[in-house]
Amino acid sequence: MDEFIRFIYSYKFKDGSIRNFDLRLDPSNLLLTIKRPENLPLWALLPFNKCAICPLSEKDHIYCPISANLAGIVEQFKNFVSHERVSVTVACEERIYGKDTTVQGGLSPLLGIIMTTSGCPIMEQLKPMVRFHLPFASLDETIFRGVAMFLLAQYYRNQDGKPATWSLDSLGAIYAEVGRVNRDFAVRMRAAAKKDANVNALVNLDVFASMMALGVEDTLARLKPYFSALLEKD
Secondary structure, X not given: OOOOEEEEEEXXXXXXXXXXXXXXXXXXXXXXXXXXXXOOOHHHEOOOOOOOOOOOOXXXXXXXXXXXXXXXXXXXXXXXXXXXXXXXXXXXXOOEEEEEEEHHHHHHHHHHXXXXXXXXXXXXXXOHHHHOOOOOOOHHHHHHHHHHHHHHHHHHHHHOOOOOOOOOHHHHHHHHHHHHHHHHHHHHHHOOOOOOXXXXXXXXXXXXXXXXXXXXXXXXXXXXXXXXXXHOOO
């Protein structure tokens, strides 16, 4: 068995060039293990356009953990425009995913993994979803997985004797915080990118976070008939 949980992202561009990113997660805590650039850029410093709700102390953290882990990838995509086409494959232990898409569409799920597994206290609330990462997920898939994650967390809290809630208001609050980080981090990232692929990949994530908070009740209402066998069981 591999000592890491791995997701290998491969981007093949129209000119034939290929860029590969081998993400390795510690299976005990899902934290990303990555080789950071030796000289991190100024925009990675924690005080640089720091997120308004960031709870990290500048005394204890020189760099924003997400920025430090993203710096090398942002550098590689800084000259790409959002709408350029690319063929993306994502390999994990269980299967391989593939899609022909735009650079921003192909970059979004990669950013999503890194942002949730780098040690940011806000973003790591979504970290359990990374274990069953689904690249290029639809909104319905994202809502289903997000709600399942949240309710499973309540089960674990109940098992540990902690207060648990079955209301999804708290899930909406989590995604509201994630959205604030996404938007603030986009300001930070604009200082690093000459063109718009990096920033717009992050905007894609923010759109999903916003739609998650707004659309969860309607989506769950549509999905309810699928559960008829379970709901009608005595």
